Amino acid sequence: MTPVRTALVIGGGIAGPVTALALRKAGIDATVYEAHPAEQDGGAALTVAPNGLNALELIGAADAVRAAGRPVPGMVMGDGKGNRFAEFGGLPGLPASHVLARADLNRVLHDHAAANGVRTEYGKRLTGAEETAGGVTARFDDGTTATADVLVGADGIRSTVRGLIDPAAPDPEYTGLIGLGGFASGSGVTPDPDLMYFAFGARAFLGYWGMPDGRVAWFSNIPEPDAAAAYASRTTPPAEWLERLRALHADDDPGAALLRHSGAEDLFVLGGIDIMPPVPRWHRGRMVLVGDSAHAPSPSSGQGASLAIESALELARCLRDLPGPSAAFTAYENLRRPRVEAIAAAAARTNKEKSAGGPAGPVDPERMFGFVQRFRVDWDERVTA
Template sequence: MTTVRTALVIGGGIAGPVTAMALRRAGIEATVHEAYPPAADGGVTLTLAPNGLAALRCVDAEQAVRGVGLPMRRTVVTDGRGGRIGAFPHVAVEPVTLGLWRDDLARVLRERAQAQGVRIGYDKRLVDAEQSHDGVLARFADGSTATADVLIGADGIRSRVRTLIDPQAPEPQVLPLLNLGGAARYAVPDADPEAMYFVFGSRAFFGYWVQPDGRTAWFANVPDRQPVSYAEANQIPRQQWLRRLRAVFADDVPARQVLAHTDPEDLVAIGSIESMPPVPRWHAGRMVLVGDAVHAPSPSSGQGASLAVESAVQLSRCLRDFPEVPAAFAAYERLRRARVEKVVRRGRQTTSTKTAGPIATRMMRIMMPLALRTFLNPERTLGPEQRYRIDWETTVATELAGRPSRVDR
């Protein structure tokens, strides 16, 4: 039985609300402290994989999230001329992958958390924390403080909690691709409503899916070796970004048509793609990391949100099952590190394919049919990731001892 009764969760994006809900189910009162005001999430697309949706069942949030997402059952890969390179079904597992908007996902998770009794405070930017033998005191930029038995950093890839745990912690690794996205007031003709489309254009990578409301959700990855932060990207006028994208994709279909029907106010500039290298210290004393703060993969992995949800649930199980905080945190790291670092590595490899030039794209057209039957077969490459399931009722000690449980299947 745990001795932890209260927790401060820093960050109200995706990992934060799920952590708070899972902690409450474990008998721990959790309060979320979010640095930004309500509705500050970016309107970008993401996918939630089957393993992430399954983990949301543990906190009674799966159905709510399904209500704001679109089922994605297959992927179609084309070149910039509209020629099909390949198509493949997604892993044959339920629930299926969802395509959705990040702000919708974050909003629904916060609503579910509040409905379950979780308190969420906004404009609460953490600046420091002090640990004692029996608790943590958090200090916020507005001068307020809060105390609890443990403090959990769910504060994203530029985590303040990560630097408090380890001032020498690594910084995010910048990858040579810009990430932009948006929504076009245009539906790509004859698009499969349950398919994700990946376009290897002449100069950049473009992804999209068509929504029931007649819009096309899209994202673009443009090679650029000059690192651009989120803040820097948003200092550039959206109209300027849109002009650049229209030039980059001028020879590619349907990217040029989608961008022609995108208004500046519907474009979001994220900046350079980033991922986290291995983080040496996941926890210290009564502070611990979860989600992108400790294992942010490239968006190309398709697993960022799902891994965050999984870790939120697994951390809560560990705090439930171990009476001492150090043992709980150690068990949590043991459960998660190998899995998440493997996904981060795969995400980097996938991102590198998006810088493929015209010659590589032609070779891809030739090799794709064979690759999809062998080393790129979705069941082989993604099946183990997406079939991962958390059994809330199984004790963590049993799981770590290697005894049969649904978690390992």
């Protein structure tokens, strides 16, 4: 098979621009096709972990991401009464995780991609794709098409490309948790700026951290066994949610104070949280998945974006070194599947703990996070089949 020279990257979230940049670094010309008509605003905050930052270093985007966020090297895990199970200032020898708004991460990655010659076409929702002997043609909902050597599905947890690769692919699964977030002002709670706090309350889980402007950002995970009720939660008025959250965290310290000083106008309801169960087929012919379309761990891992970034780099490395898509995609899946599935399994255990009021035993940070955060994409090493 002839080497891959061009790529269509479907989806301009996090994996999309990073994949296009990594492919360019591997000598492959890539264009991103994003369904939304423009860059997305708003959304919650997310953490980019040391392993994600290290992969971003390889495409020259790490400094810009760090500049848009704030370092939060350590974490505290405790119960809802102020008791601590574990506290650590980050794993020895690793740089700090950075927390930033999702919209800022998207903007920084898109700006960096554009500055490096990556073209993004907005308002292009993929609806289908056909393969020929020499390429693959994508069809978009505006009636246009585009053709290249390969097509990369960076189109998120509700991926269209996944269904094109395997019509029998599983759907996302509901975790049993609803996600909500907000900001507290004047609560008297002053978190250490170097720490992120994870409080396993008796009835719900609360994560929080201090913002440079003095507010405290928080997110809550509420157990809800009924998936339909969880998905419908987005239509519940924020003021009603705030009352419910105040009741759920009424006995929690400092959850009760944070909720008392939060306003409904700042509340965001993310709704039922989904994950991807293991995806049996990551590629077929000239099409392949990257990011949440292939592996979406629970947000409890704090790793979805970092793993998407790692996978983008590994996919590009395989396409650089192996002759043709089939060998490259097989090597890519072999490299990535064990790691992402181990991290997803660990996050699923954390989800159970969120419903059960905390971890069953002592927390060993190195055992819990070492294999996750110490991983490095070895760009210079040649991939063999």
